[in-house]
Amino acid sequence: MTRIPHETSGEPNPLEVLGLETLRRRTSIKWRAQPEDVLPLWVAEMDVPLAGPVLRTLTRALELGDTGYPAGTGYAEALAAFAAERWAWDGPAVERTALVPDVMRGVVETLRLVTGHGDPVVVNPPVYPPFFDFVRHMDRRVVGAPLGADGRIDLDVLEDAFRRAGADGGRAAYLLCSPHNPTGTVHTAEELTAVAALAERYGVRVVADEIHAPLVLGGPGFVPYLSVPGGGRGLSLMSASKAWNLAGLKAALAVAGPEAAGDLARMPEEVGHGASHLGILAHTAALRDGTAWLDALLAGLDDNRRLLAELLAEHLPAIRYRPGEGTYLAWLDCRALGLGDDPAEFFLRHGRVALNSGLPFGTGGAGRVRLNLAASREVITEAVRRMTAAVEATGRGRA
Template sequence: MSAELGQETGAVEANPLCRLSLDQLRRRTSMKWRTYPEDVLPLWVAEMDVPLAEPVARAITDAVALGDTGYPAGTAYAEALAEFARKRWSWEGPTAERTAIVPDVMLGVVEMLRLVTGPGDAVVVNCPVYPPFYQFVRHMDRRIVEAPLGPDHRIDLAALRDAFARAAGSGRRAAFLLCSPHNPTGTVHTREELTAVAALADRHGVRVVADEIHAPVVAPGAAFVPYLSVPDAASGLSLMSASKAWNLAGLKAALAVAGPAAAGDLANLPEEVSHGPSHVGVLAHTAALRDGGAWLDALLAGLDDNRRLLADLLAEQLPDIRYEPAPGTCLAWLDCRALGLGDDPAAVFLERGRVALSSGTAFGTGGRGHARLNLATSPELITEAVRRMAAAVA
């Protein structure tokens, strides 16, 4: 059911983060649970320790029962995103006419960058940032230009202005790969910040491609602002998906959304790109956006509880770790430099504490001495992880 329907009927979902035991989770065969030995608590890659939302599970099982496992078709996914955006963000932007289905968000990013840049052109990123930004961009023969976030983990407009000038120098095409909300810091960009970004990009002729995969994962009381909803963003392109909010990474499907002035670019997307998404994935993502609102609300409340729990546990047991709870994503960015564990504290926590975190070094400039922790698990596992981490440095 939608969030609105859930509120009308008084239905209350149980916290999805508290429904699976460690034994149940260890039966999973995905990356999070099979990369490390069983004595390691995995709090690294952005998979969530939750059961599927009931509407999503029903869509999948209904498709399997019908043998409906062919190729994707139609605009139901785009229509579900449009309705979700209208209800959640008061945004009328993602019309079916200006969307295209892509295999997943990062492959969609690659295709959007191919539309607006060429080999050797520059792509600006706000570091520290999601490591595949570096990997995918370099693999497609584009140059990375870093515009570091400020000490408060917010976009530094002066740094961005300098990066845009360098990226678009000599009249070359350039793009800005915006992460919104920001991974790994959890920063949720404000309307004022995004408006300033759009104006700056327009002034320098830089095309903005926004990775908004974490858009639904924003704490109660905070507001996600779609990049394409701000002034001067008409030439932007966005990638959206239900993947992170409903734990659907294994069911590939995402949507590229074009601003009004970028519709022509999106029309040039090769037809074969639409062959990559999973039909069952499209059905699952559509069901999540259309009917998974109550489940999402319960998840967001649980994540917010976990943010507070982690902050309290670190203050008690590891006060030298600097952690500022942020309202976006299911991730926590830990500044461990005061512990004196070197550039890669995650390696120490893994070896000595048997806790797997994501190494900060992979996130580019600003990542050394940091680690990323996935909050999308039970309070019990977070509590045990911090206990092990504290013991590792005792």
């Protein structure tokens, strides 16, 4: 489905609505982890107001004192309608969904369904750091299958990881990040079909973190893993959290492919108790009525992606940046600047810009940083200005 640019959707670009003075009044981690003179472009929070339908839904609930326990299947129904409209996919049938507190908690619970203690879980580094932390905390073993130099899944490397993961006879799983964090890579239908074929060949169960699914900026569009041939044995975690900036309003859905419905049915009912009633109301409103706001956001993010590429090419050409087609995250290769393994520490100390260090993302993270594009053009421009000044003031090279 073709998205509607914000110029014609009737919605302003959400990234240009709030000024720094207003944003600094926020009390979330993005705006409280560093001193006020630091520009925060790190953690995955967006500098946007709530979408109108979400704000109205929450206001109405608070006015009613509707702050009890959740009920009904409205969230799952809203996801199904959104998936049908945006991705031409009728896969998230309500009867094959389960409420979970958030995506990572859902990842843990679905992995518990298809693996046991000490079993291997394959991941594609560089990848979202909690993948490592949560998997190890639940007493599973991480097996790395690094992305290729082009930032895409290397099927030969993945096959080798699947082979190694299954060598000891355990129940292996593959934790797929789609779209990929931090690279912004959007996996194609062909790639995902090949993944499903490998998973079937080696008896590996696929659990897909698809939290960034609505945030695809270009290319052929998002492809749900469960929609590809052979994907029916997979499990997916989905949420409106990232696309509508609702991380503080906990709610997500686990979705089973047709052949995994029996697995999902074994998930303990109490897992869903951690989801917030207000969160469910907010996520449901976003998926049902927040698509015009989302389209305006996507257009703004697309503009920011081009802006960052232009600014880096002009002022910091030694930084390599391959714009991704999804997420609002930019993965920057700073190795040519000679800033060591952790350029984020350099830019924070010398430029007062907070970025994510690449090191916690695993193999391929050294010398790289992750930058959050979900900010105004003014903030992104100022961040690159500060980064440039820091490089020049310390005598670092500009290749």
